Structures are given as structure tokens and as C-alpha cells.
Amino acid sequence: MNRKTRLIVASTAALAVFALTGFQIARKAPVGDPVVEGFRRSTVASVSDAMDQVMGQRGFMSHDMLPRIAGKVVGRARTALVRPAPPEQATPALAVKHSVEMLEDAKSGEVGVIVMENGLDVAAIGGLMATVAKSRGMAGMILDGGVRDQAEIRALGLPVYSRSISPSTAVGRYATVGRDIEVDCAGVKVRPGDIIVAGEDGVVVVPKEREKDVLAKSQEIDERESKMVPFIKQYRSLTKAIAIFNRI
Numbered sequence: 001m002n003r004k005t006r007l008i009v010a011s012t013a014a015l016a017v018f019a020l021t022g023f024q025i026a027r028k029a030p031v032g033d034p035v036v037e038g039f040r041r042s043t044v045a046s047v048s049d050a051m052d053q054v055m056g057q058r059g060f061m062s063h064d065m066l067p068r069i070a071g072k073v074v075g076r077a078r079t080a081l082v083r084p085a086p087p088e089q090a091t092p093a094l095a096v097k098h099s100v101e102m103l104e105d106a107k108s109g110e111v112g113v114i115v116m117e118n119g120l121d122v123a124a125i126g127g128l129m130a131t132v133a134k135s136r137g138m139a140g141m142i143l144d145g146g147v148r149d150q151a152e153i154r155a156l157g158l159p160v161y162s163r164s165i166s167p168s169t170a171v172g173r174y175a176t177v178g179r180d181i182e183v184d185c186a187g188v189k190v191r192p193g194d195i196i197v198a199g200e201d202g203v204v205v206v207p208k209e210r211e212k213d214v215l216a217k218s219q220e221i222d223e224r225e226s227k228m229v230p231f232i233k234q235y236r237s238l239t240k241a242i243a244i245f246n247r248i
Helices: 003-027 034-040 044-055 092-105 127-135 150-156 208-235 238-245
Strands: 066-069 073-084 111-116 123-125 140-147 160-165 174-179 183-185 188-190 195-199 202-206
Touching (some): 034 073, 044 195, 044 202, 044 208, 066 150, 073 092, 073 140, 073 183, 092 111, 092 127, 092 174, 111 123, 111 183, 111 195, 127 150, 140 183, 150 160, 188 202, 195 208, 202 208
Parallel strands (some): 111 140, 123 140
Antiparallel strands (some): 066 160, 073 195, 183 188, 195 202
């Protein structure tokens, strides 16, 4: 093999390695949001308490926001607002326009928040919209309104929290008025990008501008409680634990 041939072979091999390396880098999974990951390791109750202490205001949604399709949900909010409308304005397209646009624009891991104003007797989503959310990799749905097609959504494995269950459609009754805007969901303000933490204990919203402060306090609460449990087991006294750890 002469010098020219060796150079060609070496160059070809180098290009192959570079191309392979570049392909592997391109295919590498994106780094997760560290704040979201931190909240995922905390508990709903600790996050709620942290909101009380850091913000001086409630972050938890109303008691009737319940897990209809169970599963922990942690992620950044995407929002849609739906209001009552006359039948001519509540066509199949207009009844879900902004809700569907929000779902179809969602990134993996985001949480859909749909508010149906005075809509506890109307389903905010059913199986078709849930299929879109699942296909987009959304973490779950939070609905100030109803949900229907629960068996279908359960089969999808998409966690859904809602204030009610209803078989009724929004078509002919409601029309969407906006997406990715501030909404009042079950007693708490939610804006796009705010952190949603939901589980068996309920749903908590963390404002994005204070998320790191709330996360740090939540982690502090978790750590304190982890020390309290063995203390209570050893001394069989919650009173002593409260006196020492100043926590209940």
C-alpha cells in the first residue's frame, strides 16, 4: 500500500468515526430539567408546606381535584381556557381549538392544565384528546372540569386529575378562548412554565420565579421528616419529635 493509498484509507476511517460519533451525539437523550427532577423526588405534602413557608400563600388546588387515572405528575404547565358559549360558537372545531393546539404543541414531560369555567358537568377531555397528550409524551393532565372515557385513558396510562367525571361533551356548550395564558385552576393561579406537582395527596402549583426557593425548602422538609420517623419509632412519641424537630 503506497503513501497516497494509506492517506485515503486513514481519512476515510477518520470521517467514519467522526460521522458515527456525531450521530451518537445527535441521538443522545436531552438532559432533564434539574428543577423538575428535584420536585419529582419530593412529596406533594412537602411541596405544599414549602409553598406556605416560602410564599406565604396556598399552592394547593381544591380538595375535589382528584386523581381519576392515578399516577404522580411533575412537570411544567401548559394551559388552555374554555368558556360557556352559544351552540353556534361551540362547534366541534371551536369547542376544543385552543385545548388541542396546546396539546399538539406540548413538549415531552409537560403538564396540560385545562380550565372549564363553571364546567364541572362538562368533560374537558376524553379519549381522543388524551391520545394526543400521550403521543406527545405529556406527564399528565389537570382539569378544572370533567373527564370522560376513563377506561380508554386508563389503558393509555395517562395520569389525569379532574374536579369531576362527566359523559357530556363541550360541543354545543363551550368554546375555547385562549392557550398558554394565566388561568385560575381550582383556586390557584397557573401560568405556562409553572411547576405542577400532583399525587394521591392532591395537586400543588409552584410559581416559576420562586421554584428553586420552594424546592430547597421542600427538600429541607423531606430531610427533617426522614429523621423524625426513626425518632418516633424509637421513643414512641410524636410530642417529643415535634419539640425537637419543630415539625408536624
